[in-house]
Amino acid sequence: MENILEIRNVSKKFVSKKKEILAVDNITFNVKYNEFLSIVGPSGCGKSTLLRMIAGLEKPTSGEILMEGRRIEGPGAERGLVFQQYTLLPWRNVLDNVAFGLEIRGMPKKERYEIAKRFIKMIGLEGFEEAYPYELSGGMQQRVAIARTLANDPKIVLMDEPFGALDTQTRTILQHELLRIWEKEKKTVIFVTHSVDEAIYLSDRVIVMTARPGRIKDIIPIDLERPRKRDTLEFIEYRRRIVNILKDEVLKSYNMYNYSKDV
């Protein structure tokens, strides 16, 4: 079997008292083992919803998601999610936040702290083991959340704009680290980002979604050797292509499609 994940005709409709919102509309794609897949699309197009459905936190209204041939019915440690929001447990320090998944698995303290410290070092927060979330900046909290998910060693890593709050420098370092772990540990990564650059730099394939209701507009395989250089002609050509596809959709989400020629 070469697909770790199969998303089949998945739709998600949110129903509230006043209205219905079709967030994800009939999406189908497969994810291969050890693939690095990015998703880009206008704000509000259903990217987070899609990740949450793969994580098992949200049930598709129709369609199904299979992991290794089995239907996903709920959340599980084999699918780790780095949330878009801040989600550190405020009463735990950095070390115990990062070690949380290992702790509930019953791993002895010494062992799990050892692993946690390795990941804290990786995200550049050595020395902050004892700090509490309220003592950290937004970007630092985001990094701790990344370490927490990676330390838990999931087969599929779902990341929802994980580097959103970081400066370019830190972002570059973490992209590098993420690729290293992905290659070494043969992980499958689904990565949501607003940065086309980042998507091209990291991914085997980039999925471009339409404005809400989110459908797949295009899937672009990135055939570039790693490590990639952001200033090669091919890279720039990929960027131009994806930005163009994306532009229409972003404008559409503003109901400004007719003006697109001017913008």
Next chain:
Amino acid sequence: MDIKKVIMPIVGLVLWELLAIWLNNPVVLPPVENVIKILINPQITLLGTGTLVENTLVSIKRVLSGFIVAGVVGIPLGIFMGYFSTVMDLFDTVIELLRPIPPLAWVPLALAWFGIGETSMLFIIFIGAFFPILLNTIAGVKGVPKILIETAQTLGAREKDILLKVVIPASSPNILTGLRIGAGIAWMCVVAAEMLPGSSAGLGYLIMYAYSLSRMDVVVASMVIIGIIGLTLDRGLRYIEDRYFRWRYLIK
């Protein structure tokens, strides 16, 4: 300490003393020095019913027993009610109906069920402490951000882990607030309960007994002790809240 904070108490004491001298009737208002004399000699037997210290300890012991039972019942029940909607539906109506009844309204029933004595007093204290503990626990559990539970789930947490490692720690500041309010009410209830017929020790009893002998100095001295202990209880629990639950106020 801020000098402004001690001005009013001093003025109050002076007025009290002047008024006491002017009235010259210790059955209505005892002079300050008589009360202080009792307070600085707490080991002296008062009116043949034990010392101030002994009576205080009796009251504290009663409050602790009733309060602990209230916590042992109220916290787990609150956690389950807050977390499982079935449990909530089962108990909610009963609790909403019982909650507005003041603890002292239970006195006749308590006397009928448990007779005159210790058990009845504990029951009244229990009732007083139980509802604030329960309601604050429920509010705490309901207020746990859903995303923290989801985070734990994506890290592999089962129901038991979520309860023990997310829901309970996340709601512990509210639980402690409930304990603090409950302790305050329990302390008020013990004094009231000890004024009931059949009581033979405790600060509440001492007050009523001293009153029957027109010893207002003992009455006031007991009241001062009640105030001080209530304040200490509140401050102590507040200190724990600030010290160990600082993260609560600092969540970004």
